[in-house]
Amino acid sequence: MRPEPRLAVVYEHPEWFKPLFAVLERRGIPYLPLRIDEHHFDLGERAPPAPVIFSRVAMSSFLRQGQHAIFYAQSLYAHWAQAGARIINGNPALAVDTSKARQMSLINALGYATPATRVVHRREDLPRAARGLRFPLVVKVNIGGSGAGVVRYDSLEQLTQAVAEGTTPESIDSVLLVQEFIPTRDRRVVRAETLDGRFLYAISLTTDGGSFDLCPADACMVGKPAITITRTDLDADTVRAVEAISRAAHMELCGIEFMIDERDGSRRFYDINGLSNFVARPLEVLGWDPHEQLVDYLEKVLATARHGEAA
Template sequence: MAGLALLYEHPQWLAPLFAALDRRGIAYAAIHADGHGFDPAGRVAPAPLIFNRIAMSSFLREGDHPIFYAQALMAHWADAGARVLNGAAALAIDASKARQLSLIARLGLAVPATRVVHRRADIAGAAAELAFPLVVKANIGGSGAGIIRYDDLEQLRAMAAEGMVPDSIDRVWLVQEYVPVRGGRITRLETMGGRFLYAIDVDGGGGFDLCPADACLAAPGKPAVTIARADPAPALIEAAERIAKAAGIDIGGVEVMIDDRDGTPRFYDVNGFSNFVANPLDVLGWDPHERLVDWLETMVERRA
């Protein structure tokens, strides 16, 4: 049995990690979610260390996505004695923007003004409590999917009447004040083992798809995205580490934007997949996949 197993659904996104593991001669089992099943009465995990690599955007690629299946599977493997990285608890946070914002606010950090509803019919009523412009977001998103901006209540009501609101696979929506972002850039802080790894500034030209990975940037029709290495203030780094630890995220990104109206940092997203930045040697001067493999190797040795 290999010491490490990875559950995934997007081979292209995993290619850099697989290549780094292969270069280091680390044995691993790559388990594609498609076609997978498990016996809930069984008590054998595929490896002592499991790395969950299921992305929330998987529902965009496949109607039979594994998001909820993976939560049950990760909990089952943990019960079988495996150490699961980004396990069931982290997946539950990753799969709910509403829970993310609640967690961030509980930590005393600022978030965009938001209302959460579970019916399309309640979106306009929730919007009336907020200031326009605003955005309506699906609770589970990915790569900017499920976000629409509305400039006033009349526009929202008219578009909603024609069905022009985001779909939501779990029937939960966030109605959120649109935050004018200082400099047009958001900052994504990556963490590993609860500690800061690196940060990048991402400018999507006003769009919502800010995925920084090679596979995302190469997607046909994707608007141009500008990425640069960032050096966040210590307070932002400390906040991102607190969020990652509270969310149970072993490795993942935390996104923050500076509200141009008053300079307030507003945290708004926790991403448990961690699509590392494209062209890392050019952007960062080093490859985070090598650090990730160092960490995984240490974790495997601890479980041996």
């Protein structure tokens, strides 16, 4: 008889977490996979499905499901947390993951640079909010993923016309960001991954500039414009920055993206992503598989939860 799982993995995308599940199975760690799009819960049931819950809910799930579970997950995790579950990347992390406006505010509060950004909740306010910003700019949805809901406008007239025609992006929470478009040095952005508040690795993603979808995982690559992915080293100051951002965001696992502004050489952070499904072909790109370190961390959390129960 297999031991009862002490770990539940809540996820939505059917392909993204196969590498994680493979490592858990190879290392003999019992786990319960929970597809959130097929899930419901009873408010009278106080027992969580496992002592440790690992949240892998994707902000891009609204692209695949009209009845997505982004907001449902927050109610679910609150219920389980009240019942004593230890939730990795739970509601404190989701509060940041579900809002690019909160992400920019958090990064600014830590003293790090971001693109100049303004926030609105009505489409008709976009042109007024854009005044004083440098064009080109982008309008972004507050809850996005895989580059969805990001549109570039090259002039105030172009943006004003799009507003009049009703063609600007729409966020599922009715919050939009107006943000200066940053010309990046060498058309390159950097994604740094952290685990337990510590820097794990970084990759450079270079594109032809025609896509905002820079998801580096295997399942993201099908049908997208060519992206060159290479391992990159970070200086000590940038490592300190990404670690500080991940801890302030309450994300035990996250990817933090930044670019170098070719106009002035400044480093500008623009995204905090709580769903780290890691780089495609990690052995080829990195020389090692970060899923091993992730499962090491899960084992540590499981041991701590077990010790807490014994106490």
